[in-house]
Amino acid sequence: MAGPSTSGGVLESLSNDLAGAVERAGQSVVAINARRRIPASGVHWRPGIIVAAHHTIQREEEITVSLADGSTVAATLAGRDPTTDLAVLKADQAKVPVASFADGSGVRVGALVLALGRPGSAVTASLGVISTVGGEWRTWHGGNIDRFVRLDISIYDGFSGGPLVDASGRVLGLNTSGLSRGAALAIPVATVNRVVDQLVKSGRVARGYLGLGMQAVRLPTALAERLSLPNDIGLMVVSAEPGGPGDRAGILIGDVLVAVGDTAVADPGELLGFLGGDQIGKTVTTRIIRAGESTNVTITIGERPQRSQESRRRR
Amino acid sequence: MITEPLARELDELASLLRLSTVEVHTHGTGAGSGIIWNDKGLIVTNAHVARTERATVVLSDGRAFDGVVSAHDPRRDLATIAIQPAGIALPAATIGHPTDLRTGDVVLALGHPLGIAGALAFGVVHAIETRRGAPRWIRADIRLAPGNSGGPLADARGRVVGVNTLIAGGLGVAVPTTTVLRFLADVEARRAKSGNRAA
Numbered sequence: 001m002a003g004p005s006t007s008g009g010v011l012e013s014l015s016n017d018l019a020g021a022v023e024r025a026g027q028s029v030v031a032i033n034a035r036r037r038i039p040a041s042g043v044h045w046r047p048g049i050i051v052a053a054h055h056t057i058q059r060e061e062e063i064t065v066s067l068a069d070g071s072t073v074a075a076t077l078a079g080r081d082p083t084t085d086l087a088v089l090k091a092d093q094a095k096v097p098v099a100s101f102a103d104g105s106g107v108r109v110g111a112l113v114l115a116l117g118r119p120g121s122a123v124t125a126s127l128g129v130i131s132t133v134g135g136e137w138r139t140w141h142g143g144n145i146d147r148f149v150r151l152d153i154s155i156y157d158g159f160s161g162g163p164l165v166d167a168s169g170r171v172l173g174l175n176t177s178g179l180s181r182g183a184a185l186a187i188p189v190a191t192v193n194r195v196v197d198q199l200v201k202s203g204r205v206a207r208g209y210l211g212l213g214m215q216a217v218r219l220p221t222a223l224a225e226r227l228s229l230p231n232d233i234g235l236m237v238v239s240a241e242p243g244g245p246g247d248r249a250g251i252l253i254g255d256v257l258v259a260v261g262d263t264a265v266a267d268p269g270e271l272l273g274f275l276g277g278d279q280i281g282k283t284v285t286t287r288i289i290r291a292g293e294s295t296n297v298t299i300t301i302g303e304r305p306q307r308s309q310e311s312r313r314r315r
Numbered sequence: 316m317i318t319e320p321l322a323r324e325l326d327e328l329a330s331l332l333r334l335s336t337v338e339v340h341t342h343g344t345g346a347g348s349g350i351i352w353n354d355k356g357l358i359v360t361n362a363h364v365a366r367t368e369r370a371t372v373v374l375s376d377g378r379a380f381d382g383v384v385s386a387h388d389p390r391r392d393l394a395t396i397a398i399q400p401a402g403i404a405l406p407a408a409t410i411g412h413p414t415d416l417r418t419g420d421v422v423l424a425l426g427h428p429l430g431i432a433g434a435l436a437f438g439v440v441h442a443i444e445t446r447r448g449a450p451r452w453i454r455a456d457i458r459l460a461p462g463n464s465g466g467p468l469a470d471a472r473g474r475v476v477g478v479n480t481l482i483a484g485g486l487g488v489a490v491p492t493t494t495v496l497r498f499l500a501d502v503e504a505r506r507a508k509s510g511n512r513a514a
Contacts, residue, residue, distance in 0.1 A: 010321045
């Protein structure tokens, strides 16, 4: 048993472990000069490939990346996926180590974690715990994320785009405050890998598109019964992109969408989830209510145009 | 289990730091904190805590002393208060080495946040801001509040590495003890100079 310990104690070991984790993992944390005021954080994910948070990359040209070894190299934007808040940059001259990754088993509630960043020349750290781990979820913009990982950790400048690391300095995910009203979330390694693969290959993450803005509405019970609808909620079309897939198929503002194929739809999120990249070019029969009557409309699913850069200001 | 020895160590370190942390009262405004720098009665605190010529210093055991603000440097936000402990050796803080601190290192703060006496806070070093290679500010991911000002920021062994000075963007910002030593040396040099002139 240790005596009255002010030296060589458990706290000092913990301190050494955490500082060691920061030192090791910090080698692959970079500063990205692509916005005003302060640089954004990023992670050297694969050789020459840097991952960042989409919402922090506000400039698409003349991007440079400052590395742990003190050098600054040029980088180009390979692509961005606003639906998962990820951006990928190419920096062939980056000679610093790539991140080392933990397997997914380290992502559990209560795990002691560090959020690293590099909003300037030096690496920064904050300490916290994983507070929630949930299943697969879909973001507001329709991106699929393998696990819901919420953190109890302070958000400082440079938080988004920095890595979430365990006490050994292995990366558990990429941090962002841009996906859930400013809450601290981590995007799991598996999701980042999937998006990186797509962005490196084609510069974008393709998603299906109807070109329709919709809102959930409750239908009169009598109408739902008369038309034997699966439920009394439908999606009312409130806007139609001129020349878009829905418009070309003859969908009008005011139509109420109740089913796509054989599946009832009652939530715009469900529809977004259905419109994965694999649906592009496919034809679906939709059931709509127009003027109190049920009609089938066939739509050829298009590809969602790339959204222009949003200038949301989050850390 | 690591948590049981960890809790015991934190308890021990908190007790140790509490002994060498004082409350600093000036007229009117709330209390700040201070660090017993040596056993002869030298207290180090922030300049913004000791704005008046005199201050009352309260030890952790409740004993109160009238003190004289003997040096005041608003630029470094540091001040000293001299008290006369009347033959009692005060429990002075152990001073550490801010230059050895690394980002991620565990740090502890002791003080009187919002008037709560002797409160412990736990965190890590967020960043160390340097100027010409020397630490200038220690930024810590730690929860501080008004009343922590002038109190110690200590390393995992309870050695004081900084004087908690302000809260910026949710971070605790401390003046490193290396700066305190320079401040005390400047005060000493000025005193010797004026002493020579008087002689």
